Amino acid sequence: MKHKRKTMGFTLVEVLISLGITASALLILVGFIVYIMDTSRSSQGESIAVLISSQVRTRLLTNPAWPPGTENRALSRAVDEYGMTTDSFTWDALYFDDQGIELKPADAEDAIYQGILHFRRSPNYNSPRLDFITLAVRDVKQRETVAEFTYQRARKKERPGR
Numbered sequence: 001m002k003h004k005r006k007t008m009g010f011t012l013v014e015v016l017i018s019l020g021i022t023a024s025a026l027l028i029l030v031g032f033i034v035y036i037m038d039t040s041r042s043s044q045g046e047s048i049a050v051l052i053s054s055q056v057r058t059r060l061l062t063n064p065a066w067p068p069g070t071e072n073r074a075l076s077r078a079v080d081e082y083g084m085t086t087d088s089f090t091w092d093a094l095y096f097d098d099q100g101i102e103l104k105p106a107d108a109e110d111a112i113y114q115g116i117l118h119f120r121r122s123p124n125y126n127s128p129r130l131d132f133i134t135l136a137v138r139d140v141k142q143r144e145t146v147a148e149f150t151y152q153r154a155r156k157k158e159r160p161g162r
Contacts, residue, residue: 018034019052039138045113045139045146045147046146046147047148047149048096048098048099048100048113048137049100049113049123049137049146050147051100052094052096052100052113052115052135052137053135053137053147053149055100055102056115056117056135056149057149057151060151060153061134061153064153065092066146067093067117087120087121087130088118088119088120088121088130089118089119089120090116090117090118090119091116091117091119092115092116092117093105094113094114094116094117095107095108095111095113095114095115096111096112096113096114096115096117097110097111097112097113098112098113111140112139112140112141113137113139113140113146114137114138114140115135115136115137115138116135116136116138117133117134117135118133118136119131119132119133120132120134122152130151131152131153132150132151132152133150133151133152133153134147134148134149134150134151135148135150135151137149144150
């Protein structure tokens with residue numbers, strides 16, 4: 001007479017296979033969560049950068065003497081090997097909090113974002129002014145550029161007889 005042995009529970013192989021599947025699923029899930037968090041942080045930074053860019057653009061359009069030193073800056077006649085003028089000016093005294101609100105220079109150590117403006121002559125037309133402007137918005141803690149924006153500040157010439 002043969003006795004059939006009833007098995008209660010799981011074998012060691014079944015338990016190991018189920019643990020392997022569960023561990024793999026958890027690793028994939030954790031990787032996906034990290035990816036979502038990075039994407040969320042990146043898109044939040046880009047949204048703040050657009051807000052900062054809008055503020056900077058408004059100031060550039062409404063005040064031709066902003067930032068200080070750009071209105072009556074003495075320019076040289078220096079050119080590079082391609083004949084393009086090499087005059088430029090960098091202004092990096094813009095600091096913003098995590099909501100994109102500008103901070104005073106005294107509060108720069110609390111800044112989350114920094115705006116760096118680079119002024120140079122326009123490559124599109126022969127202008128004696130530094131009217132071609134690039135704004136780089138940098139994440140201060142991550143030390144990486146979040147976004148870059150380019151502006152061209154056009155200035156109308158006075159019409160004769162006015």
